[in-house]
Amino acid sequence: MKPRSIVLTLALLTAAAVGLWARQQFAIESRDQPATADDLRILRRADALLGDASVWNRHDDRVCDDDEAGGKRSLFCALQKADREILGEYQHRNVALQEVRFVIQDATRDRQTEMVIRALRRFSLPHRLMDFNNLPETRFEDVKQVLRVASERVAARLEKSKQ
Numbered sequence: 001m002k003p004r005s006i007v008l009t010l011a012l013l014t015a016a017a018v019g020l021w022a023r024q025q026f027a028i029e030s031r032d033q034p035a036t037a038d039d040l041r042i043l044r045r046a047d048a049l050l051g052d053a054s055v056w057n058r059h060d061d062r063v064c065d066d067d068e069a070g071g072k073r074s075l076f077c078a079l080q081k082a083d084r085e086i087l088g089e090y091q092h093r094n095v096a097l098q099e100v101r102f103v104i105q106d107a108t109r110d111r112q113t114e115m116v117i118r119a120l121r122r123f124s125l126p127h128r129l130m131d132f133n134n135l136p137e138t139r140f141e142d143v144k145q146v147l148r149v150a151s152e153r154v155a156a157r158l159e160k161s162k163q
Contacts, residue, residue: 031102035095035157038086042096043151045082049073050147053140060130075100075143076129097129099150104132107146 050056057067060074067073079097083090105128132138
């Protein structure tokens with residue numbers, strides 16, 4: 001095979017791989033993914049795990065084992081634990097967690113740039129769940145509200161799918 005053919009083949013394979021990845025990302029970030037009863041159960045369980053402010057860890061690092069041992073959990077860790085309890089495993093991009101991410105985006109639209117800059121200062125990529133949890137102005141009531149709105153949205157999609 002000629003070097004030119006090899007380069008062309010590699011370029012086409014790279015373009016195809018990037019195209020598939022982009023398609024998958026668009027699907028993951030779609031706000032109208034079909035919801036299941038398990039998605040609603042995950043959100044309700046996470047809400048229950050964050051029963052009151054005394055069990056909320058407002059300094060999330062996305063490492064949950066130490067939070068569990070200390071009896072406190074962040075929004076992310078509550079969702080992760082609920083996910084494992086309901087599904088038997090953690091699924092990072094399931095509908096329940098994505099809906100919480102979308103609610104956070106909607107609630108923090110004016111603070112998105114600030115959240116990205118804070119993440120970059122830590123030399124990490126932005127994580128919507130952790131970044132929202134850790135914003136100095138985020139209150140426990142805000143975390144509960146995000147879970148309530150996400151639950152309402154998932155419940156409405158479930159109801160709509162029954163019709």
